[in-house]
Amino acid sequence: MPKQTFYNLPEDKQQSLLEASRIEFSRAPLHEASISNIIKMCGISRGSFYQYFEDKEDAFYYLLKEHSKQRQEMFITFLKESDGNIFEATTRLFELTLEEFEKEENRSFFKHVFLNMNHKIQSTFTNGETEDRFLKYLNDIKEYIDKDQLQTNDEEELYHAIHLVRMLMFNNIIRHFAKGLSKEKAMENFTMELNLLKRGISK
Known part of the structure; x- marks a missing residue:
């Protein structure tokens, strides 16, 4: 996560640094991305960059977490609009995600994300970085899910049902x-x- 000094920046300065980071991570995958290119684009010194982030990984995962947060908010919106139908809401979220990926400013970034996948990237993108974080995510959305539409007997089965649907979407991306x-x-x-x-699929 960014350091407090990042949050102390004016909004336009924060966005300038994040946009420069996004452009660089769109140019190259994380392991090849260059802090030099980021600071050149937003006109700050290398020392200033390290005042705001620990390293390039810190900036990258912050961008990914922000995107994940937006997707969660949209998923809750779709659940509300579909009267708690998790399948309809997930379909709408998947379609929206594909539409976002078609935009030039997003496609290269996420292509590098998904074609250079590791456990941390997957966990960050799916709100499952830790078990506690996924449980919080589950608690945030379960009240909007119509459980009568699912053949789940308890909260543990609901947990696994949501996980299956999320992984289905993730694998298709x-x-x-x-x-x-x-x-x-x-x-x-x-x-x-x-x-x-x-x-x-069982007879």
């Missing part, structure tokens, strides 16, 4: 980038797999 699928094909694959999950 990776496939979208790895195979260069069109938005339409990615939606088709996702919808088919989600429908299989909804009805079950």
Whole structure:
């Protein structure tokens, strides 16, 4: 997370630094990204950068966490609008995510994110960095889910049901980038797999 000195900056200075970081992480994956390029773009010294972030990883994961937070807020909005239907809300979130990835300013950044996946990136993107964090996420959204639409017997099963749906979406995003699928094909694959999950595959 950023240091307190980052939050003390005026909003426009914060955004300038974050935008420069996003551009650099769009140019190259995290392990190849350069702090020199970031500070050059936003016109600060290397020493100033380290006053705001511990290192480039700190800046990268902050950007990812902010995106994850926005996705969670949208998911809750979609749950409310769909009367707690987790499948409809997830489908809308997946479609919105694909639309975001089609924008030039987002596509390269997330392509590097998903094609250079590791456990920390996956956990940060899916709000599961720690067990406690995922439980908080679950508590934040479960009140908006219509549990009568799910064949879950208790909170533990609900926990795993939400995890399955999230991982289904996550894996389809990776496939979208790895195979260069069109938005339409990615939606088709996702919808088919989600429908299989909804009805079950056992006779």
